[in-house]
Amino acid sequence: MDRVTEERPTEPLTQHLQRISRRVRAFDQRHPLVWDLHLTGFWVVAALIDYYGDGWLNVARDRDNPGWLVLTLSLGLSVPLLRRRTHPRAVLLAIAPFALVNAWTGIALQAVMLQLLVVFHIALRRPTRNLWWATALITTPNVVLAARHPQGSPDQDIVPVLMSIVVAAAIGITVRTRRDHTEALEDRARRLEIERDQQAQLAAAAERARIAREMHDIIGHNLSVITGLADGGQYAAAKSPERAAQALHAIATTSRQALAELRRLLDVLREEDQPHEPHAELTPQPSLTDLDQLLNGVRATGLPVTTTVHGSPDLPPGRQLTVYRVIQEALTNTLKHGGPGSTAEIEMSYDEKGAVTLTVTDTGRGGPAPSHSTGGRGLPGMRERTALYGGTLEAGPRPHPEQGWRVHLHLPEETPQ
The missing domain is CATH 3.30.565.10 (Histidine kinase-like ATPase, C-terminal domain)
Known part of the structure; x- marks a missing residue:
């Protein structure tokens, strides 16, 4: 006998990626230092590999520089990235002297491009006007490099850097715009939820007031009628037993009527019908x-x-x-x-x-x-x-x-x- 298995619907790839992204962001919000250490460690290792593997010699404008200086510049251009999210402007200022020495000596380490990560975070978290002085701070070492160690046209040293800065800033602004839009939608959703709860509370208060009116009208009137009938029956008991019996009968009828009306009102208040109970019998409001x-009942008192x-x-x-x-x-x-x-x-x-x-x-x-x-x-x-x-x-x-x-x-x- 073949076994029939129920196939689960395949989850779209985009939803899978979004779920993973939400989990990563949630973890990063709880433990921001973990992500910062991993990313900074990656770039520090990459810079040291470039140093120990002599890869920097392939792009250097001047190879006659001591190894300790190359190591110092590699660390100076990568280690400050640890605080790029919390203090991006301070990080850029800390890297700037190393970038200037890198250009002045002609070592031309590629780790200098790590400044673009800082530009991204400035565009993401700081006012846009900060991008102007950041651009000037990053471009100045390239001007120095083109002047002291020319290699082809000066545009080859300056234009690519400017274009890279524009791209990094554009990405940061785009992410910031999307984040602000998402936060605005979430804030609107929260306010709508609060407004919905307030409307529900107002509706509940209005309903309680309506129920209080109905119960007062039902119970108060019928109890007044019963009281009048009881007083009249007590007075007639000694002189006319028949009138007393009529009063007792009217009291019983009025009590049953009040109890029935009150039961119908309470049945309406039930939030949901019990599965083993029949639906409450509803009757229209009096007209x-x-x-x-009503007048006959009052006259009977x-x-x-x-x-x-x-x-x-x-x-x-x-x-x-x-x-x-x-x-x-x-x-x-x-x-x-x-x-x-x-x-x-x-x-x-x-x-x-x-x-x-x-x-x-x-x-x-x-x-x-x-x-x-x-x-x-x-x-x-x-x-x-x-x-x-x-x-x-x-x-x-x-x-x-x-x-x-x-x-x-x-x-x-x-x-x-």
Whole structure:
């Protein structure tokens, strides 16, 4: 039976080289001295081979120079390269006397071309203006060599050096430009990542605020209704057992409804569905068509509520939810703070362009407007919902001599997108 083997896709050569290059750069950043010692050691060995192998005699203009001088110049032109990356200008100045002696004596060691490595690092790490004096510093020994030990036209000693300097500087500038461009892209990526995280945090904060509003509206209203029903049932228990049973039944119904709404809200908050659990059953947010059910629940607690509607409530779901929640919160506050014998009145007006005016008044005890320091979510939640549609909300005690509380909402007409 033949064995079937899965062949891995061949990695492109460019990606392989880029990965190796990244590893080399990362190692060099962690251990820069290792690379500097290896490269400097290579050029020092090359210069010494040129000295011990008498290769320098093939290009020397004057062969009658002592060996110690040739050895000294070979080391002086190569050893300073160890600091070429950190102090390129100082290295070039350190090499310059050896290069000048090399030209003056006519030894003409080829190790003098190692100055081009320093030019590359000046172009890579220093301001461009430094290239002018570096060019003059490198060219001067060649002028001296052409003057003291002429060999053919002077251009043969000067022009090739100038061209080599231009090439080394161009390579350094190109590498520097690419490096700066890469750093700019990386900085942009970092800033975009920070901005993305900030946007995510803002979205999470907005979502937490929305969830807090929904939980406050659901739990706060239903608990107020349950409290009113419990108080009424306790009062009726001694005189009318049937009314007490009705109150208990209404409490149970309201509790189950609140629990179901809270469970649906918490199901929406789950980040992901469990593989062994069915998807959460989602229901739409309440709208003005559910207003009768809300008012019936409030009336069951003993709070009389009358409604007056002008116009047809043909509104988008978001605006309907805002009106619904404001009515719910206003009635909840009446149940909490209105006291016995309170009544509530709701007046709503709609126009054809989508503007809404809502006024909820009650005849309870009223009182001063709660401050934000108390930690309440009712009025801030209503104002946040209203602000989403550019509306205004006024809430406070009714003017003297009237008694009670008044909530006035106005949503302007919808602006076309």
